[in-house]
Amino acid sequence: MLRYPLVDLSNSIRRYDELRDGLRGECGFTPRLPKAGETIHGHKFFIGFGGKGANQCIQAARLGAKVAMVSKVGKDSFGDNYIENFKNNGVSTEYVGQTDEASTGVAPITVNDEGQNAIVIIAGANLLLNSEDLEKASRVICCAKVVVCQLEIRPAITLEALKIAHKAGVKTIFNPAPAVADLDPEFYKESDVFCCNETEAEILTGIEVCNIEDAGKAGSILLEKGCGSVIITLGAEGSVLMSQGKRTPHYIPTKKVKAVDTTGAGDSFLGALAFYMAYYPCMDLEEMSRRACDIASVSVQSQGTQASYPHRAQLPQELF
Numbered sequence: 001m002l003r004y005p006l007v008d009l010s011n012s013i014r015r016y017d018e019l020r021d022g023l024r025g026e027c028g029f030t031p032r033l034p035k036a037g038e039t040i041h042g043h044k045f046f047i048g049f050g051g052k053g054a055n056q057c058i059q060a061a062r063l064g065a066k067v068a069m070v071s072k073v074g075k076d077s078f079g080d081n082y083i084e085n086f087k088n089n090g091v092s093t094e095y096v097g098q099t100d101e102a103s104t105g106v107a108p109i110t111v112n113d114e115g116q117n118a119i120v121i122i123a124g125a126n127l128l129l130n131s132e133d134l135e136k137a138s139r140v141i142c143c144a145k146v147v148v149c150q151l152e153i154r155p156a157i158t159l160e161a162l163k164i165a166h167k168a169g170v171k172t173i174f175n176p177a178p179a180v181a182d183l184d185p186e187f188y189k190e191s192d193v194f195c196c197n198e199t200e201a202e203i204l205t206g207i208e209v210c211n212i213e214d215a216g217k218a219g220s221i222l223l224e225k226g227c228g229s230v231i232i233t234l235g236a237e238g239s240v241l242m243s244q245g246k247r248t249p250h251y252i253p254t255k256k257v258k259a260v261d262t263t264g265a266g267d268s269f270l271g272a273l274a275f276y277m278a279y280y281p282c283m284d285l286e287e288m289s290r291r292a293c294d295i296a297s298v299s300v301q302s303q304g305t306q307a308s309y310p311h312r313a314q315l316p317q318e319l320f
Contacts (some may be wrong), residue, residue, distance in 0.1 A: 010015070012214060016275065019214075027045070027046045027048070027108075027109045027110075027111060027263070027304070027305075028042045028044070028045050028108075028109070028110050028111070028203055028296045029042055029046075029110075029111050029112075029113075029303075030042040030043065030045035030110055030111070030112055030113075031041055031043070031112065031113050032112045032113070033112050033116065033118050034110070035104065035108055042110075044212060044265055045063065046137060046303070046304060048304060048305065048306065049081075049082060049085045049170045049299065049305075049306055050107065050263075050264060050305040050306060051105065051107065052150045052151075052152055052175065052177055052197070052267055053069070053071065053148070053150050053152060054069065054071070054082075054086070054306075055152065055264045055267035055268070055305055055306060055309070056150075056175070056267045056268075056270045056274065057069050057086075057091055057148075057271065058086075058089045058091060058146055058271065058306050058309060059267065059268045059270075059271025059272060059275075059295075059299075059306075060271040060272070060274050061089050061091050061276045062065050062310065062311045062312065063257050063271070063272060063281065063295070063311075063314050063315075064275070064279070065091070065275045065278055066092075066176040066272070067091045068091070068092040068094065068137075068140050068144075069086055069091050069092065069093060069095065069096050070095040070096070070133065070134070070137045070140075070141070070161070071095075071096050071126065071153075072096070072098070072099055072100065072125045072126060072127070072128050072129045072133065072153075073096065073098055073099075073104045073105075073125050074099060074100070074102055074103040074104040074124060074125045074257050075098045075099060076102040076103055076104055076119065077208050078085070078103070078104035078106075079098050079104040079125070080139045082096075082104060083098075084098055085211060085306075086304035089130075089306075090241065092140075092147045095133070095136065095139070095140065095168035097126075097129070097133060097139040099123070099125050099128050100231060101125075101128060102125040102127070102128055103124045104124055104125055105121070105122060105123045105124035105125060105126045106121075106122045107119050107120060107121045107122065108120050108126065109263055111261055113264060114282075114317045115180040115259035115261050115262045115264045115300060116216075116261055116262060117261075117262060119263075121178060122151065123152060123153075125152045126152055127153065127154055129153045129154070129157055131157065131160060132237060133157075134157065134161055134164060138164055138186065139167040141164050141165055141168070141170065142164065142165070142168035142170065142258070144165065144170050144278075145169050145170065145171065145278040145281070146170065146171045146173060146274045146277045146278045146279070146280075147161065147162070147165035147171070147172050147173070148172075148173045148174075148175065148274050149161055149162055149172070149173070149174050149175070150174075150175045150176075150269075151175075151176055151177055151179070151180065152176055152178070154179070155183075155184065156189075158174075158187075159187055159190065159211040162174060162187070162190035162191065162209065163186075163190055164302060165190075166190050166192075167266075170290050171192045171277055171278075172190060172191055172192050172193070172194075172272065173191070173193045173195060173270065173274055173277070174187060174190070174191035174193070174195070175196065175266075176194070176196050176200055176204060177196065177197075177200055177271055178264075178302045179196065179199070179200035179203040179204055180203070180255065181204065183204060183227060185226070188222065188226040188227040189225075189226040189227070189283055191227040192227075192228040193227075193228065193229050193230075193231060193273070193277070193285070194222055194227035194228075195229070195230075195231040195232075195233065195269075195270060195273070195292075196198055196222075196229050196231075196232060197232070197233045197234075197266055198210075198215070198233075198234060198235070199219040199237070200233065201215065201219075201222070201232050202218070202313065204218075204220040204221075205218040205222065207221065209232065209234075210256075212234075212240055213249075215232040215234060215240035215249060216240060216242065216249030218232060218250075219232055219240060219242040219249060220242070220247065223242055223243070223244060223247060228243065228244055229241065229242065229244070229285055229296050230242045230243070230311070231273075231285075233266055233269060235262070235265075236254065236256075236259065237253070237254065237264075238251065238253040238254040238293055239251075239252045239254075239269075239293060239301075240252070240287055241285060241286055241289050243285065250286060250317060252286065252289050252290050252293055254293040254294070254296070254297050255293075255294060255297045256270070257297050257298075257300065257301055258301065259301070260300065260301055260302055260303055261300065261302065261304065261308065263305050264305035264306070264308070264309075265296045265297075265299050265300045265301065266296070267294060267298040267305070268298075268299040268308075269292045269293060269295070269296040270292075271309070272291065272292035272296065273288055273289065273292040275276070276288035276291060276292065277304055291319050294308060294319060295315065298310045298314075298315065
């Protein structure tokens with residue numbers, strides 16, 4: 001029986017990379033993000049692959065993890081090419097289904113000159129992933145070392161996947177994105193690591209996260225809801241880690257680099273974190289988070305999402 005150290009339960013929405021990465025999706029570069037109702041000129045356009053779960057999956061695979069994807073795409077050229085992209089990155093597609101009931105999901109992105117982005121998700125086939133699909137994938141889920149889930153499929157299916165993993169003793173990482181204010185309380189209890197960014201933390205807790213102190217307040221609320229550990233990512237400032245056994249906020253800075261495109265940096269962090277949890281289980285979560293921050297800081301120095309994700313051979317070997 002194959003044993004997958006990491007299983008990524010998510011979507012196959014096409015978030016966007018450089019042209020060489022597959023020609024599926026849209027990423028436009030502009031001097032600034034447009035205001036509501038405003039039309040402005042951009043200066044660059046790329047097409048490629050992405051999506052939170054897919055990005056996290058591929059970053060983990062590029063670090064050397066053995067990875068499987070559980071998702072659904074359309075029976076269209078986008079879906080065909082998406083499956084090919086997974087295979088080209090060493091990701092098992094045994095549980096990537098195709099349907100003719102919806103098109104492959106998309107997520108147009110606009111990136112400004114400072115590397116900040118705005119994203120609109122159109123879920124498409126992702127919303128058709130169902131309990132039957134999870135049942136078919138239950139073997140690989142239960143044999144995994146880590147399962148990563150997000151909210152780009154139906155929340156009930158995401159929660160079901162987390163429960164299957166937790167019941168089997170598999171470590172779980174939950175990324176509540178896109179965040180919803182009325183998140184089912186059971187999500188927290190099924191999450192060994194609950195990882196969100198500042199915006200998502202504010203939606204979930206009502207605390208505006210502008211600094212480390214704010215992140216600590218939001219993290220305390222999330223811990224009270226029952227998750228094992230909380231990581232709140234702070235973009236270029238790094239992340240804040242808290243856990244049930246150590247509720248004092250621990251700040252983990254990131255390396256200062258010149259950001260070219262921050263799209264998918266959080267997914268790079270999560271993919272790297274999952275890799276470390278699967279392959280370095282004796283490493284403490286603080287050190288895993290520090291190394292994941294270092295890998296994410298590499299990704300923002302190049303344009304594109306998956307195109308910017310480093311392979312293990314491109315990284316300092318002290319990270320491994």
